[in-house]
Amino acid sequence: MAEYQTAPPGAGSGRRLLTWIDNRFPLSKLFNEHMAQYYAPKNFNVWYVFGSLALLVLVNQLLTGIFLTMHYKPDAAKAFESVEYIMRDVPWGWLVRYMHSTGASAFFIVVYLHMWRGLIYGSYRKPRELVWLFGCAIFLCLMAEAFMGYLLPWGQMSYWGAQVIVNLFSAVPFIGPDLSLLIRGDYVVGDATLNRFFSFHVIAVPLVLLGLVVAHVIALHEVGSNNPDGVEIKEKKDAQGNPLDGIPFHPYYTVHDIYGVSVFLFIFSAILFFAPEGGGYFLEFNNFIEANPLKTPAHIAPVWYFTPFYSMLRATTDLMVNALCVIVAAAAVAAILRGGFRAGGKVAIALVALVAVYLLKTFDAKFWGVVIMGGAVLILFFLPWLDHSPVKSIRYRPSWHRIVYGLFLIFFLALGYLGSQPPSPAGNYISQLGTLVYFGFFLLMPWWSRMGVFKPVPDRVTFNAH
């Protein structure tokens, strides 16, 4: 507990008010801890702007969402019409709505870039595992938020997209059909579904999301930011105990981020005003037709930010399951022949592999598609424990690691593109390969991340004053 403070004699009214507040609420303390005396590495590059941008887009989504809720009607008979009403009749309603719908895509662009930054500079490594875990949970919440929000305009794509995703749950063995009935609240996606998705979208998930964002930032400020060199700045401190390679977040990085925000807003406004539908990627054209439960659109694709995972779902056919069986068997054989296990361990590995193959062949490919799609997101949570490389940043990893990261990125983008396209045999083979590359990248990381000749990591960050 802080001592009671008195303002210096002759202080202005502002100073006296701050002292009054500080005696009752840790305002200055919080500001100093998180802004003015929060030391961030001085070698941040452009990748470090996306955290602040994510916060900006979150505020945009909350603010525009509040105003949209004032005009929107969560009723299957009125929802589509009320969105058109917002677009046509509510003064400036079109802008608020487009800020929200384009903002959703902007959110995912910013968050994907933010995650990629974490990936290449090893920002998830010890001691930042919890920062990463909170971040992954935020990503999961965002996906739920985006999915449920997309149902609300009650267009054809809203309807059939929800139908497809809710039906994913019915693939779960034994409880599946009852589970999807519980989610829908009706035998098909209907008014009950729309109403509960509305409730989740406007209050339940945002509450969790805000809590997680606070936890993410608190955890980050506890351990301090990583940087492009992956050097711990807290290890070299000056006489006052401040990191030599750190500078106070405020004013240095607040100014830096305001610059980033300006550039972002330039691009965001250009899209918002000139291409708010993002060429059919941000708002799909089919969604301008009201939901019709008796007619499926010719081609159902999720919004672009879900397409990589959707591709993996589609790629899981019987052929893919057979390939997975072969991979599990090969991994087990390799572990038994090459791994230093005792006899008991080898028997256990063989048993586990047999059970895995048995389950793969017993349940339908549809179920495994759902498992793979969910697993693709959940595997991110394990990243801190999969990466065994002796250095954090890609700067000091063997050069060929860049190729591994590059391949991973290319396949992820290819999966994303294919997920937005109608199914085709060639596309399906590429998706299957992409799915294997995606999971191989993570599951084989304990081995490949240790291999190669690592470059020496400097004691201090590399920074040229300018």
Next chain:
Amino acid sequence: MTDQKIDGGKRTWIIASGCAGAVGAGFLAVPFVRSFEPSERARAAGAPVEVDISGIKPGEKMTVEWRGKPVWIVRRTPEQLAELPKLDKELADPLSKRTTFSDTPEFARNDTRALKPEYLVVVGICTHLGCSPSDKFTPGAQPSLPNDWAGGFLCPCHGSTFDMSGRVFKDKPAPDNLEVPPYYYLSDSRLLIGEEKKA
């Protein structure tokens, strides 16, 4: 703290009341979870529907809504019926033996999958992810379909194909044949969909 003695009795009671609280919270969760179930109104809307099928010409399809799902009634031509047994080898489950996702009525575990072979009655929702397949009754080569296509349905979402009995072809995303709903004939031209005839 360290030199304080732990009062075992108190700790037991704290644990016991904590557990009792957790059980109470579990009971409290029941009404909230149950409120997610279909409401009485939704259940009532799931009642059986009566259909007049006298207007369907051979080779035509009629769609009716039951529980908000499209139910198709297809009057198959003799040629279409003749094709069905030939396809068995290309189908994933020609005799509808699998019951993973839905219980196929006894009368539908064969090639025609219908009470009267002429009239196919199936739920028009793909067993993969709930899209509604499109009609591809014309035989022959066409986009997204094999060259020896004998007529059937194509799901536009993920490319699953079904024959004229709603049976899924091999190595397609859909795991199961199209669902045959419970139904029976009230008279020669009237169907009741949603209920099986009580013996």
